[in-house]
Amino acid sequence: MSMRGQSISIGELARRADCKPETVRYYERIGLLRDASRTDGGQRRYGDDTVRRLSFIRHARDFGFSVASVRELLAMSDQPDMSCQEVDAIATHHLKKVESRLQRLSALREELQRMVTHCAGGKVESCRIIEVISDHQLCITENSHGGAQDLG
Amino acid sequence: MSMRGQSISIGELARRADCKPETVRYYERIGLLRDASRTDGGQRRYGDDTVRRLSFIRHARDFGFSVASVRELLAMSDQPDMSCQEVDAIATHHLKKVESRLQRLSALREELQRMVTHCAGGKVESCRIIEVISDHQLCITENSHGGAQDLG
DNA sequence: TGTAAACCTTGTAGCAACTACAGCTTCAAG
């Protein structure tokens, strides 16, 4: 095995994949990235394969896939001969979740718009925003109820 | 001070505000709810005022306001004579965040739809989904880039 | 009055997915 291409430091790797060294170490710790080879002094050195792998991870995370899903996607992409049914299943499942999130969020936007529009700028006593938050009855949409999922 | 109206247990309170006892204790710990009065045996007892306050908190959280924002909103609603400019500012700020989140999410949905639609169901080798995640160049929208914010 | 179920108590640890230190060592440029 040649050492050629094992010349990228953790900082450089992070820069190329648009994240931070801490994140790289974190991914190594949880097993998304394999243990890196080291210099004599103990610093990590990477090759282009890891740049590609890390970029894949970051993009998938950007797309909103959970680390667990990324793990599965990585395992599958490591086996090019496999059927991609499972890949499709994960993506479709994710799409469903995104769609329902989208619905909730847009109901929420309408409610907030309504609140803000109706706030006359007077006293807190008669503030439309406080009222709507206090009394769910004043909501138009039923969608805006149902448990907050990290919207905040 | 009469003890009348201090007869609601933590479980009952939680039920009325649609959350769990653990959450109530948590809110007490972080100072969103004041320390409750206790029975001789040391159990918490509440009045209707707390039911209203907790409902307010839960609704605000449902609307996606952070605990920090809820804290500010509570402080303001405790002062009915104040101008509600700040309330409006918090809500408007929140609305902006919701709107940008919404845009990102809908770009994400399109990309996922495109991925899933183009996945022919063949081998992982030629899987459209894996390709798009691997290579951001294949994305249509620019919006789908920019750092994942708790999408899942 | 006894007892058993249902509820409550505190404290602690866990979740996701990082992020931010502190206190030290190593590397690379000049």
Next chain:
DNA sequence: CTTGAAGCTGTAGTTGCTACAAGGTTTACA
């Protein structure tokens, strides 16, 4: 050969809860 940036490990913090364990209290019913 020095200096300053970057890297190392390990641990704790973030947000907003949730989930125990190991006990104590309340309440309803017989």
